Amino acid sequence: MRFGMPWPGAGLAREAEQAGVGAFCTGDFVDHDAYLTLAEMAAHTERALIGPAIAYAFARTPYAHATALxxxxxxxxxxxxxxxxxxxxRINRDWFGVPADRPVDRMAETVGAVRAWLHAENGERVRYSGxxxxIDADVRAPVLGRLDIPVLLAAFNKGMARTAGRVADGVIGHGLFTRSWWNDVVRPAVEKGTADSPRPAPPVEHGWIIxxxxxxxxxxxxxxxxxxxxxxxxxxTYDPFVAHHGWEEPVARLREAFRTGDTDTMAAAVTDEMLAEIALCGTTADAKAALARRAGSLPRDVGYFAPPSFLVNGRRRAAYARSSLALIDAVPTAA
Structure with missing residues (x-):
């Protein structure tokens, strides 16, 4: 497994890549754009894999995704x-003003339409019908040519995981993923999708790790x-995950605390079992021991060791990112 990080900025990224970080990812939110950050990542890295994990699929047209890439x-x-x-x-409806019904079917088509633009050769029409x-584009300027850029889908539940196996090149796991959720839910669904896919290569796994x-x-x-x-x-949306683990009672407590703005009680509702199954935290020695214990709960190909962001300021996130570099040597043993 490659040790990856969410993009920590140009200064720390140079240090991280020299230390052995093999992948960086970025994303979308109201104060940052996945593709603008991707351009920054390209300018300030030399060897690492880089890409959005994730870009909002329906906030842009397939054309916009492909041209940025x-x-x-x-x-x-x-x-x-x-x-x-x-x-x-609600984000699609209220933030972007775009339809988002039937997201699994819509995502499958989005992958196909993005690939139509990425695989387009000069002198050929770009076509996709769904x-x-x-799409039926006659691009006369000689600027195309096939790009085989892997397309991965963020897939939490079974439907999207199966679609990732069927139409994409792999899956991106959420920071909540546990060994059981990977092995009992996500991987079997991806495998079912792969059985319906003509793709010769097995799907890759990326994933976030708190x-x-x-x-x-x-x-x-x-x-x-x-x-x-x-x-x-x-x-x-994560209720099936909660039920799968039998965590309904603590989750009910933390949701009630969230409604009242009591973030300390929210944190206290997370049990020791939940913490051990999901996160790497504490001292460096604690985190290394957790890595060794949690080999089966890590993504197979790229793991993004991600600092907490909820109520954590930028300075502390940067400190967590730098501290996580001490785990790089432990990753091959854990994976």
């Missing part, structure tokens, strides 16, 4: 991947990891 590919050839996520229904996307290491203040790191887990679990 084409431009960055010229600067970082053979290092790109594209991770797409459907985002929540229910949600229809990581908070602080040798000077390990209790604060643990509290930040608990708070991050609690914040994620306020989302009802």
């Amino acid at each position: 084409r431009q960055v590919h010229a600067q970082a050839p053979d290092r790109l991947f594209l991770g797409l996520g459907s985002a929540a229904y 229910e949600f996307h229809s 990581t908070a290491v602080d040798d000077a203040a390990p209790e604060r790191a643990i509290a930040d990891a608990r708070r991050m887990i609690a914040f994620y679990l306020t989302v009802k």
Whole structure:
């Protein structure tokens, strides 16, 4: 497994790549754009894989996804991947003003339409015909040529995981993923999708890993990891995950605390079992021991060791990112 990180900025990224970080990812939110950050990543790295994990799939047209990748590919050839996520229904409706019904079917078509632009050869029309996307572009300028950039899907539940196996090149796991969720839910669904796919190569696995290491203040790191887990679990989309693990009671408590703005009680509701199954946190020694214990709960190909972001300021996130570099040597043994 490659040791990856969410993009930590140009200064720390140079240090991280020299230390052995093999992949960086970026994403979308209201204050940052996945593809603008991807261009920064290309300019300030030399060898690492780089890509969105994830870009909001429906916030842009397939054309917009593909053209951004084409431009960055010229600067970082053979290092790109594209991770797409459907985002929540309300985000699509209320933030982007785009339809997002039937997200699994819509995502499958989006992958096909993005690939139509990425695989387009000079002198050929770019064509794709589906229910949600229809493309028939005669591009006369000699700027095309096939790009085989891997397309991955953020897949939490079975439907999207199966679609990732069927139409994409792989899957991106959420920071909540446990050994059981990977092995009992996500991987079997991806395999079912792969059985329906003509793709010869097996799907790849990327995934996020909540990581908070602080040798000077390990209790604060643990509290930040608990708070991050609690914040994620306020989302009802993850109810099948909660039920699968039998965590309904603590999740009910943390959701009630979230409604009242009591973030300390939110964190306290995350049990020791939940923390051990999901996060790497505490001292460096604690995190290394957790890595060795959690080999089966890690993605097979690329893991993004991600600092908590909920109520954690930029300075502390950067400190967590730098501290996580001490885990690089432990990753091959864990994986």
